[in-house]
Amino acid sequence: MTPNQIGFAILYLGVFILIGKWLRVHVKWMQNLFLPSSLIAGFLVLLVGPQVAGRITGYFVSDDSFWSTGILTENIVSVWETLPGLMINIVFATLFLGKKLPSLKNIWQIGGPQLAFGWTVGWGQYVIGIGLTVLLLTPFFGVPPIAGALIEIAFEGGHGTAAGMKSTFEEVNFAAGYDLAVALATVGVLSGVIVGIILINWGVRKQKTKVIEDVQGFSTLRKKGIMEYENREPAADLTVRPESIEPLALHFGFVALAVLIGFLLQKMLVWIEALTWGAATGSEFMTYIPLFPLAMIGGIILQGILGKIDNAHVLDRQMINRIQGFALDVLILAAVGTVSLDVIGEYFVPFMVLAVAGILWNVFGFLVFAKRMIPDYWFERGIGDFGQSSGITATGLLLMRVVDPDNKSPAFEAFGYKQLIYEPFLGGGLVTALSVPLIFEFGPYPFLIFATVMSLTGLFAGLFYFGGKRARK
Incomplete structure (x- = not known):
């Protein structure tokens, strides 16, 4: 899979997010259920992808046809399948x-x-x-x-x-x-x-x-799902000057650091197990632990450090x-x-x-x-x-x-x-x-x-x- 294919898969993701939001704005029953636009978009992807639309069109076209997988290619689906496991680490790293x-x-x-x-x-x-x-x-x-x-x-x-x-x-x-x-x-x-x-x-x-x-x-x-004009507030405060660094980029750096701390904790736990009880019992229990809860701990550790040294409150x-x-x-x-x-x-x-x-x-x-x-x-x-x-x-x-x-x-x-x-x-x-x-x-x-x-x-x-x-x- 080429970088261009991965890039186009991300672009398609953005398009479906917009379609999901459009449906939320215009479909009454979706509004009454307060369905998140991302959930609406996910259902739409399921319908137009290989599992529903692809199976229907598969009866009428050959296996090598573009339409055999609905309107989503195999490369797009392959990229999207990996995203949840990556994004959850960001979600949990930002909790605290x-x-x-x-x-x-x-x-x-x-x-x-x-x-x-x-x-x-x-x-x-x-x-x-x-x-x-x-x-x-x-x-x-x-x-x-x-x-x-x-x-x-x-x-x-x-x-x-x-x-x-x-x-x-x-x-x-x-x-x-x-x-x-x-x-x-x-x-x-x-x-x-x-x-x-x-x-x-x-x-x-x-x-x-x-x-x-x-x-x-x-x-x-x-x-x-639209904020009333008179009630709109800033999405965030600019704690640093954009000419020095884009505030969003700075905060992404903090999130990335929290995930990396969690990753190091994960590797350390696996290493400790291999040297101690794992060597005696043959257990590989720590290898089953996913990264996201440790990314949350990484966020807590980073927040504790920043709480002591971040006198300017840039976070x-x-x-x-x-x-x-x-x-x-x-x-x-x-x-x-x-x-x-x-x-x-x-x-x-x-x-x-x-x-x-x-x-x-x-x-x-x-x-x-x-x-x-x-x-x-x-x-x-x-x-x-x-x-x-x-x-x-x-x-x-x-x-x-x-x-x-x-x-x-x-x-x-x-x-x-x-x-x-x-x-x-x-x-x-x-x-x-x-x-x-x-x-x-x-x-x-x-x-x-x-x-x-x-x-x-x-x-x-x-x-x-x-x-x-x-x-x-």
Whole structure:
């Protein structure tokens, strides 16, 4: 593959992003579902690519015809297949860059209830997934036990985490896990938005919400995903003079450095294992760990250093957000557009079982646990965690914005504090990255027991500690 072919594949990516945005602006039902433009574009790529359009045209043209792969060439698809695994490292490296970490006391007091709730639901997804796998999917459908981790990887982690785990699934001889995870992540995002809006309407009617009394919905421009002219703000601050260095280039350099620190950590862990327990036991456990959670640690390390030496505050969080958002859009488009429909068809029943179980568990957790764990504004705060546990963080933020448009509740602050402790472990953190290798190496039952203990820990803390505060109020 030549550099020109790779370059044209990137250009095609930009064109499909524009088409996805155009569809969001002009198609009403896409606006009402608040579908991300990148997700719309990913579905479009799937339809016009080799898996749908290519198969249809294949009946009428020869194999060497341009139309045998739809309107996308094999080279374009090959480039796009590699992008999710690269972009996820950028997404996770930027999670903590430019953020000032608050005190543990504030995190615990404000974000503690949501941490307990999210911890219960997140670990519970492992309990539900592994339980169903060992009792039903493995004995009756021949699905490997590591499929039990798919709900948490896809629902809590989203498309990015699913893409980042591709190499891990290949290493443990379950390459189909990647396609199933991406498909489940798509189900998670859709269910998070659709079910979330249904829950909000129910909450308003039943007077469960404290901030809004009716659902007026967003403005027409907001549904189209366009910022109202009078509300537009700068996307980022210019912290350095462009004649010395382009601010975007500087911030990309910081992100690249964070990823490289994570890469060095990965190689160091593999080296330590080879010299110590790996040499004695023949284990190669560390080789299964993907790069993205270590890139997140690299970002934390770099932020800690910059917090002490960056007196001029040249690192701007908003600029980091723009880089993160770009990487996530590219990731979602490429991951959804290249997912294997053959794999989903082959594992259709296990896929549906895991998808339905994940949705039901999230709804159950929100309706039963959130109001008993979160002392105040339980609906406004809990709906954000429901959205995140179903898809991506953006889904949670969207749902919180619907029920608290003017930020009158502590929902956004508590959600942000909770993420500081939650994300290094679940939803794409270290636990998510280690779950598949651990189940592969030691079997499903040790991890099932551990996940049950962790979920119950969050449950008891939420019900009896934070829930007790609610009762005293």
